[in-house]
Structure formats: C-alpha cells, structure tokens
Amino acid sequence: MKPSRRPTAHDVAALAGVSQSAVSRAFTPGASISRRARLLVQQAAETLGYRPNLIARSLITRRSGTIGIAIGYMDNQFYPAMLDAMCAGFAAAGYRVLLFTPGPGGDPDPILDEVLRYQVEAVVLASARLTSHFAEQCSQARVPVVLFNRRTERATVSSITGRNREGAAEIARFLIDGGHLRFAYVAGLEDSSTSRDRERGFVDTLRQAGLTPATRVVGHYDFALAREAARTLFSAPSPPDAIFCANDHTAFAVMQTAQAEFGLRVGTDISVVGFDDVPLAAWPAFDLTTYAQPIRPMAERVVAATLAHLADPLCPPIQEQVDGSLIVRGSARLPPRRHS
Amino acid sequence: MKPSRRPTAHDVAALAGVSQSAVSRAFTPGASISRRARLLVQQAAETLGYRPNLIARSLITRRSGTIGIAIGYMDNQFYPAMLDAMCAGFAAAGYRVLLFTPGPGGDPDPILDEVLRYQVEAVVLASARLTSHFAEQCSQARVPVVLFNRRTERATVSSITGRNREGAAEIARFLIDGGHLRFAYVAGLEDSSTSRDRERGFVDTLRQAGLTPATRVVGHYDFALAREAARTLFSAPSPPDAIFCANDHTAFAVMQTAQAEFGLRVGTDISVVGFDDVPLAAWPAFDLTTYAQPIRPMAERVVAATLAHLADPLCPPIQEQVDGSLIVRGSARLPPRRHS
Structure with missing residues (x-):
C-alpha cells in the first residue's frame, strides 16, 4: 500500500536499496549513475509515485505545474481581462498557464493529444465557442476540466458562469420600466450557452x-x-x-452602427444594453448600460474549482454561478421612477 | 557522428535492435516492455539525440516545447492581439506558449528561477515596461530572449520593433502639412523605448x-x-x-476627454493621432489616424527570431524593425494636397 503522505527521495532510496544521492542522479540528465542503480530507482519511484522535480516527475505522475487555458478569441476585451486575472490567480497557487488558442482552422478546441503531451494538470475552457466533446475527452483521460463562462447540459462537467438568465431578466425589466415598446435581441453564437441563457431570460420576461x-x-x-x-x-x-x-462587444458594434450609419442617438432615440461590463463599457464614447460579470471574483472561482479537482480526483463537479449586477449608464433610457 | 536530420523512432529501433513499437512503449509511462528492451532503447535514443516526446525528451535535452511570453498589461488591445498572433505562430512551429503576467507586486519581469524550472526554451518579453535586467539574467542562463516592441541600448539582445522614429516623423510631417500650429506629445512610460523613440522622431521633425x-x-x-x-x-x-x-490606447483616452469634457470635435477643432493601429482604431467611434504596427508580420518576425536562436545557440543578436504605414482616417485634419 502506498503511504498517504507524498513519497520523498528518502523513501525511494530505501525501497531501491541505494543512496539518496543515487536517486537524485537517476533523475538528473547526464548525471553519472550505473544502469542497474538507475533501473532500481526508476522502479521504486514508479511503485511509490515519487515526484522528483517538475519535469522528471511529470513522466511518472503527469504533473507539470501548468494549467492549460483555451481561449477562443481575444477581440472581445472580456477574454484578455479574464486571462490576466486567471493567470494571476493560478500564479498565486504556484501554477503557470499554458495558452491554447485556435489553430489556423479556427477550431478553438485544443487537441487532446497536445494536452496530454504537455501534461497540463487541468484545462480551463474559456471560450463561448467550445463544444463539450473536448471536455468529455479530457474527462476520460482524467484531466480535470473547468468550463468558464459556459456550461453544458451534462451535470458532470464543472463550470463557472455569470448569472446569465437572471441578468438578462433584469435587463428586460429595466427596459420595460423604461417605457420601451419594440424589443430586439442580438444573439451571439448559436451554440453558446451564454447567448442561449441570456436570450431565454430576456424573452421569458417580455412574455410574462x-x-x-x-x-x-x-x-x-x-x-x-x-x-x-x-x-x-x-x-x-x-x-x-x-x-x-x-x-x-456586440453592443459596441450595434451602437456605433446606429450612430454612424443611421444617425440615431443612443440613449435617446434608441436604447442599447450589453452584458459583461468590460473596461471599454465605461468609456465616454460608449457609456454602456450593461450587466456586470465581475472579472476578479469569476477568476477566483475558476482557480478555486480547478484546485479543488487537483486536490481530490474524486471531487464532484462544481457548477457555480457568480453574482453580477446591472450597471446603469447612459446608453439606455431610464425608467421614470429612477429619476425620482 | 550524428546524422544531420532529426532522428526518428525508426532510427532508434534499428540501432537498438528492437521493433518501432518497442521504442514507443519504452517512452510511454506504464506501457508493457521488458527491462532489457527499455534499456536498449534508452541508450540508442541518447546516442542519436532522439526526442521521443516533449516531456521525456526534456529530461535529456532540457527541451520542453514551450516558449515563455511575458506580457505587462492587457488593457491596450495591441498586446492581446499580438499574443494571439504569436501563439498561432509558435503553435505552427510546434511550440506552446507559457504565459507570464505581472505578479501582485506589479513587477512585469518573470522570475528567472521560474523560467528555469518550467524549462521554457526561450522568452519573449512583450511589454514596454520591462527592464533589461531580466534579459541579461536569461542571457547568462543561456535562455534566448527576444524583446518585442522594445529595444535596449545594448546591441547584445535581440529585438523586434516597429519603425518608431520614422513613423513619428511621418506623423509630424502629416500634421505640419495639415496646417496645424500648436503641437503636443502625450508620452507613454518614461522608461519605455517606444515612447522615447516616437517622441524623438516627432520632436526632431518639428524642429527641422x-x-x-x-x-x-x-x-x-x-x-x-x-x-x-x-x-x-x-x-x-x-x-x-x-x-x-x-x-x-492613449489616443482613445485623449480624444474622448476632448469630446466629453471640452466639447471639442476631433478631426475638426483638434487633430489626434495615435500609434499601433489596433482593431479599435478603425471603429466608427474613433476613426483614428495612426501609424500601423502590423500585428501579423511583427508576430512572424518574433517567432522567426526566436526559432533562429533555438536552432543555433551562437546565432548573433537579431535586431529588426518591421515596416509600418500611416493610416489616414478622420481624427486629424488632412493636408490640403490630399484633397486634390
């Protein structure tokens, strides 16, 4: 039976019947050691699950000190801002981030083979465009996966999202209270859970x-x-x-098109509301009313969920929604009672 | 003598006198293979310099298949866009990017110890704020460094930059031709070579x-x-x-302040010109005249310079300037002759 504490070089040396120095040399490229001693050390290390150092240990234990983050696109400021926050969070926990961006074919999924080759300890899928197929592959390969800003219908995959339905419902009520009559929804990617959930919250509230x-x-x-x-x-x-x-990101496109091509005054002639509250939303040129998905708390939850899976391979799926809030700025007409 | 082409599993199998499948199994943790066959394969692989897979080979060669990229801040859209392009370029060359972002203290330099522990094969410093101290440390540790969008006074460090002085000089001529009389320069970080070089090109042209x-x-x-x-x-x-x-990024701040707080019409009352041509510059809300630093060609040069250093440890420093061009939009008054 394996000891419950992490095995040390001392344990390996004892089991292999060699000196501790021989254990160190067995895992040091180019170090002088007999073939027999190296073999004994390797066998003992394998038996005990010993992790000699970041690189050598990853041969045995598949630990590399890295977390893979797959990001679909950087145009939307939400993703670089989140990446920055997640990197900081993982660094504080002793992990570095290996970045997976879409290949020339545009497929945002990392290739499982690469995830395994680089021995990342867990993967965060931070892209609305990702399919759940890759998450299943990882799960089969026993690489923990945390979905960020996306969920699947399956209850088996961990995910950290904002309050998409609730946020969209709150936006609908705000616009209804503002006396608007003709509503429109500009959907995102059709296969993204964010767009689907936000649409549902919006549409249901209008219908009610x-x-x-x-x-x-x-x-x-x-x-x-x-x-x-x-x-x-x-x-x-x-x-x-x-x-x-x-x-x-979509709202910026819509409001600029309204202004530049149709001469509409945003906030007066028409109301435009977004979702995320990226830093740009507060810029005077946009002054965008939006539902905030708070970057730092969300990044913290992603890091915490990932660490929970690393600490305990039997950790059940963590599916959390991080609270957001409506940020009222000038791009949408205010409900009358908000003036009083 | 080693063959000049990269040795294959076939070469290793031939030298070891085993099957190709045995070579594969010898480097697969947990795979079934006799001790003797594994030893023969390991010896043959070491003799030939064969790289069975990323992790196993890094034990022998200290190669990890990763490039470290240090990025100081993501707020300026130029950096996430460049990161995306560099990731794609390195991925095409078989490398993944390990990301270094500033720690809680705000120091944008990675820690050398970490660079060595993660065995990144080279480091790209993509931040205007980075000091050259870290570049020297890496150089002493024989980890190739490429500065992106920054140069040092020392001729020993490789760097890829835009044409900062020439671009700024062209902007000055454009504004002079536009009949402007009272010029201003909004500097960036005082210790950044980009801001210094752009200022020099601008100021010298006005003086001349x-x-x-x-x-x-x-x-x-x-x-x-x-x-x-x-x-x-x-x-x-x-x-x-x-x-x-x-x-x-600075120009967006300046033009919005002019409009929102001083009621100035940008392109009519005042002219504002930037540098970079980030995607936002083309948005109707900004329509920013700027000097383009072309993201894709610059990323390609960074990747090429890094690969050159990896291929040849004696490769001399590569200091390149990538051509840019003035992008005339609506944020600055046009010279009269441009109307004709």
Whole structure:
C-alpha cells in the first residue's frame, strides 16, 4: 500500500536499496549513475509515485505545474481581462498557464493529444465557442476540466458562469420600466450557452409582461457580423427602440452602427444594453448600460474549482454561478421612477 | 557522428535492435516492455539525440516545447492581439506558449528561477515596461530572449520593433502639412523605448521645420492617466490643435476627454493621432489616424527570431524593425494636397 503522505527521495532510496544521492542522479540528465542503480530507482519511484522535480516527475505522475487555458478569441476585451486575472490567480497557487488558442482552422478546441503531451494538470475552457466533446475527452483521460463562462447540459462537467438568465431578466425589466415598446435581441453564437441563457431570460420576461416578442438577429459575437445584424434591425419598417445585445462587444458594434450609419442617438432615440461590463463599457464614447460579470471574483472561482479537482480526483463537479449586477449608464433610457 | 536530420523512432529501433513499437512503449509511462528492451532503447535514443516526446525528451535535452511570453498589461488591445498572433505562430512551429503576467507586486519581469524550472526554451518579453535586467539574467542562463516592441541600448539582445522614429516623423510631417500650429506629445512610460523613440522622431521633425516645440505631457500608457494629461492640455491658455499620442490606447483616452469634457470635435477643432493601429482604431467611434504596427508580420518576425536562436545557440543578436504605414482616417485634419 502506498503511504498517504507524498513519497520523498528518502523513501525511494530505501525501497531501491541505494543512496539518496543515487536517486537524485537517476533523475538528473547526464548525471553519472550505473544502469542497474538507475533501473532500481526508476522502479521504486514508479511503485511509490515519487515526484522528483517538475519535469522528471511529470513522466511518472503527469504533473507539470501548468494549467492549460483555451481561449477562443481575444477581440472581445472580456477574454484578455479574464486571462490576466486567471493567470494571476493560478500564479498565486504556484501554477503557470499554458495558452491554447485556435489553430489556423479556427477550431478553438485544443487537441487532446497536445494536452496530454504537455501534461497540463487541468484545462480551463474559456471560450463561448467550445463544444463539450473536448471536455468529455479530457474527462476520460482524467484531466480535470473547468468550463468558464459556459456550461453544458451534462451535470458532470464543472463550470463557472455569470448569472446569465437572471441578468438578462433584469435587463428586460429595466427596459420595460423604461417605457420601451419594440424589443430586439442580438444573439451571439448559436451554440453558446451564454447567448442561449441570456436570450431565454430576456424573452421569458417580455412574455410574462405580455409584450410583443423581441425581434431576433444574430451577431455571432463578431464585430463585423454584429454590425450587419444592426443594419438589418435599423432598416426594418418598424425598427426596435430597445436592443439587448448578447455581450458588450456586440453592443459596441450595434451602437456605433446606429450612430454612424443611421444617425440615431443612443440613449435617446434608441436604447442599447450589453452584458459583461468590460473596461471599454465605461468609456465616454460608449457609456454602456450593461450587466456586470465581475472579472476578479469569476477568476477566483475558476482557480478555486480547478484546485479543488487537483486536490481530490474524486471531487464532484462544481457548477457555480457568480453574482453580477446591472450597471446603469447612459446608453439606455431610464425608467421614470429612477429619476425620482 | 550524428546524422544531420532529426532522428526518428525508426532510427532508434534499428540501432537498438528492437521493433518501432518497442521504442514507443519504452517512452510511454506504464506501457508493457521488458527491462532489457527499455534499456536498449534508452541508450540508442541518447546516442542519436532522439526526442521521443516533449516531456521525456526534456529530461535529456532540457527541451520542453514551450516558449515563455511575458506580457505587462492587457488593457491596450495591441498586446492581446499580438499574443494571439504569436501563439498561432509558435503553435505552427510546434511550440506552446507559457504565459507570464505581472505578479501582485506589479513587477512585469518573470522570475528567472521560474523560467528555469518550467524549462521554457526561450522568452519573449512583450511589454514596454520591462527592464533589461531580466534579459541579461536569461542571457547568462543561456535562455534566448527576444524583446518585442522594445529595444535596449545594448546591441547584445535581440529585438523586434516597429519603425518608431520614422513613423513619428511621418506623423509630424502629416500634421505640419495639415496646417496645424500648436503641437503636443502625450508620452507613454518614461522608461519605455517606444515612447522615447516616437517622441524623438516627432520632436526632431518639428524642429527641422522650424516650428515651436511640442507641449509635452505624460500619459504613462494608462487610460486614466492619459485622460488626466489631456485635461492639462485642454485647460491650458493656448491649447494644442494637433496632438500626437504615444499609442492608440492613449489616443482613445485623449480624444474622448476632448469630446466629453471640452466639447471639442476631433478631426475638426483638434487633430489626434495615435500609434499601433489596433482593431479599435478603425471603429466608427474613433476613426483614428495612426501609424500601423502590423500585428501579423511583427508576430512572424518574433517567432522567426526566436526559432533562429533555438536552432543555433551562437546565432548573433537579431535586431529588426518591421515596416509600418500611416493610416489616414478622420481624427486629424488632412493636408490640403490630399484633397486634390
């Protein structure tokens, strides 16, 4: 039976019947040691699960001191800001981040083979575009996975998200209270849980209030495509007066298209609301009303969930929603009672 | 003598007198293989310099398949965009990126000890704020370093930068031709070579044209501090009519402060020019005239310089400037001849 404490070089030396120095040399490239001694040390180390150093130990234990983070795209300021915060959190816990960005084919999923080759200890999937297939592969390979800003329908994968439905519902109530009549939703990627959950919260709240359903266009979380979607909205015979965008990045595209191409005054002629509260949202040029997904608390929860899985391979899935809040700025008309 | 091409599992199998499958199993933790066969394979691999996989080979060669990238801050969109492009370039060359972001103390330098522990094969310092001390340490430890968007006075460190002086000189000529009379420069970090070089190119060109020297304020490449600097400029008795900002991120702060707090029309009442041409610069809200530092070509040069150092430890320092170009948009008055 293996001892419950972490085995030391001393344990390995005792089991192998060699000196502690021989254990060290057995794991040092180029060090002088007999073939027989090296073999004995390797066998003893394997038996005990001994971790000699970051690199050598990863041969045996698959520990590398690194966490893989897969990020789909950096255009949306939310992701670099989150990456920064997660790196800081993992560094404080003694881990460095190995970055996986989409390949030339645009596939945001890392390749499992690479995850295994680099022996990252866990993977954080921080991209709305990721499919759950990769998460399953990792789970089979016993590499812990934490989804950030995304969830799957399966209860077996850990995920940290914001309060997408609740936030969207609060935005709907805010716009209803503001006296708007014609609502629109600019969806993100169709296969992203964020866009789906936000749409549901928005649409359900409108329906419960007995209002006309929102016009729906798709911006795919892409700046240029969101501008196209906005042109469709504003060219309609009866354009919307309240537009909820699936994220801030989309809202920036929509509001600039409204201003630059249709001469609409945002906050007066039309109301535009986003989701995330990225740093840009507070810039005077945008002054965007939005639902904040707080970057630092979310990063902390991602780090904590990852560490929990590393500490205990039998840790059950952690599915958390981090509280956000409506940030009222100037891009949407205020409800009358907010003036009083 | 070692063959000049990279040895394959086939070469190792031939030398060891075993099957190729045995070579694979010898390097797979937990795989079934006799002690004797494993030993033969290990000896043959060592003789040939064969790299069975990333982790196992790093025991022999200290190669990890990773490049460290140190990034000082993500607020300026230039850095996440560059990080994305560099990751893609390194991935195409078979490397993954280990990310170093500043610790809680704000020190953007990675710790040498960590660089060595994680066995990154080279380090790219992609931050204007980095000191050259760390570059020297790495050089002593024989870890290749490439400075991105920064250079040192020392000729011994490789660096990839844009054409900072030439670009700034071209901006000065453009603003002079536009009939401006009162110039200002919003500097970045005082210890950054980018801000220094851009200032020199701008100031020298004004002097050569016999014009009044530019007013100088400092924005430290920080959004809030650049807004403060802009307030100083616009509150002066004789405010500038042409403002060159050390980067786009600073220009966004300056132009929004001009509009939101001083009611100035950018491109009409005052001209604002940036440096970088980040994606945001093309947004209608900014429509920023700027000097492009082309992200993809710069990333390619960083990757190429890093690979050159990895391929040849005696490779001399590579100090390259990547060509940029003036991107004329609407934030600065055009020279009359450009209308004709």
